[in-house]
Amino acid sequence: MDSEKQEFTITAYTENHVGLLHRLTIIFTRRKVNIESLTTSESEIEGIHRFTIAVTETEDHVRKIVKQIEKQVEVLKADCYKKKEVVQQELALYKIPTETLTNGLEVERIVREHNARFLTIERNFVVIEKSGYRRETKALFDELKPYGIREFVRSGRIAVSRHEHGPGKDAPTEDLN
């Protein structure tokens, strides 16, 4: 069971300091673990940053990595979650030619059915925005593909835990520095 690779979301509450990203990513590279996505943002606690890192690895490996992350001087707290323990989303942007809209109603239907929306409509291109699970943004990609996707980008995974309180509740944050 522990030796099966599965999807994990690692969160780390940290100081917002230069170089910390490198310090955390080398924990993965040293063990030859691929980071599938990584996002950093502010957290619910003022002045505290949050890393959200997506990996597919064995549980044993991930737990050891989380301890190494938490060991870093500038990390307040680190945790890991299985797929079912988080609510997660990704954001995708699709750029397609404007003429695909003028040549029929198909694209509009697809966008509606996928609960996506037009972010902007320019003379030569339109940008469609879709948030959701990987499979949902992928499904929209597949449907839009025949119309010619000029550019596509998907954000890293962001996720919040399914616990009542966030993992940051245990982070010691009183400012003594």
Added chain:
Amino acid sequence: METVVAPKKKTSGTRPVSRRMTGAQAVVEILLEEGIEMLFGYPGGAIMPVYDELYHAKGQLHHVLTRHEQGAIHAAQGYARVSGKVGVCIATSGPGATNLITGIADAQIDSTPLVCITGQVASPLLGSDAFQETDVIGISMPVTKWNYQVTRAEEIPSALAKAFYIAKSGRPGPVVIDITKDAQFAEFEYNYHPYERIRSYTPVPQTDPSSLDKAAELINNAKRPYLLFGQGVILAQAEEELKTFVEKTGIPAAWTILGLSAMDTDHPLNVGMLGMHGNYGPNLLTNECDVLIAVGMRFDDRVTGNLNSYAKQAKVIHLEIDPAEIDKNVKADVAVLGDAKTSLQELIKRVKPASHEQWLARFRECDKLENEKVIQEELHPSSDTISMGEVIRLINEKTGGDAVIVTDVGQHQMVACRYAKFVQSKSNITSGGLGTMGFGLPAGLGAALGAPDRTVIAVVGDGGLQMTIQELATVYQTGAKLKVLLLNNEFLGMVRQWQQLFFDRRYSYTEMINPDFQLLAQGFRIPTGLVEHRDELEKAVEEFISTDGAYFLEVRVGKENNVFPMVPSGSGVSEIRLE
């Protein structure tokens, strides 16, 4: 070069709260405030402003000019390990800084508190491939506990205060502070406050009392309990507590090479050395104990051998300061987080007095076997060739075990660790985790300077010695009373041993046609001795130990002697071979 205004001679006594000074002055001021008496380094362009301040601080702060930055950092390590203080090391940018990296990695894996200060090109030049610019922060990040680049003089006090606090607190480790040259020159209002805590950092985790209760229950009900101790005991200054604990419980205790000297080697409950070349009983009986108590050690692969057959029958109690070590290599049934001193103090209250005579007798039986098969011949060889072990035996006889033994890496290291006697803690200094050849001589230099009243012996092989032999010049210049014992077998002995045992005697590039070490050492102005025959050995060791000052003794030992016992790589501890 830009000029710095020569500062006034530092006056002792009360210092004003805030004073205007340069970044370079601040660096020296902080070293003094932190109680640093000695640092090791090598000057160069990007660190010159700090060196100029060191010139002015000569009376208060002793700088040791090594002959290579690697020498400086290993010396700082030796100094830190023998004294328990933070070792300080200083170098210039670029090659100066990169030459420190091996020692930083060594200090990281062996948890040695170091603060390394490196010069950096001026901040406007960062990223421009300027002369002697290198990304020291990037390069050192994987091997430091923390590092930081200072680009403004104002940051120096807080960066260095944090550096000292982080280096020495919790599980110690190396810290690098990279200071751009313009920050060294710039003037600012100086104000220094040592750190007492950092909100994102928990140096010593809280101990859960229930884990102590569980541990005590396991120990009190154990039939064959067995304790392993590592450097955590020394770092926490828990030597007395360890002794009290094993004496109260009657539990046999074995050491990792980093834990060696935390407990008298002749203590009746000290059963010996763990690991690949450790003692027979301590390895074999790991797989017979029912409760295994690990104190301040990290189950290194050289200690455990194959984990799939390591102590599977035992309940494991792990006393550890670093939560990341729990379950890393060996799963703990009970993890007691905290520093070894407090955890042992609490455990001592909870455990019942006991004795385990039958169980101890198992260790004695194993000792007897190891004695017959290995130790007797190593310490009192029947052949004409001198063994490494008999040299160490003579050193024990002459010093009574009250010497600091610093070793390099290889066969001589294993022999010294196996046979050297110790009656005082912090007396065995070796490169354990990283296995850094070239460590011995400079670390010995640092140890000799850090413990000037003790006999300090650097035991080195002919391979490792030649990696940092230039530091004999530093030994001479500093007047360090370092005794260098070269056990010369004209081979990279440990590699040769593996080639013999596992590569069908194909001695691929391990034989050394060596220089005349006598002439070399004499060239460095150090008195020397040479022993080629057994009948000269005792007298030479006598002179080696009794000489008041540096001395270089070379002993020609058996070219193809092997270190036994041995747990072959990939084997379990119970597959330990006596021959």
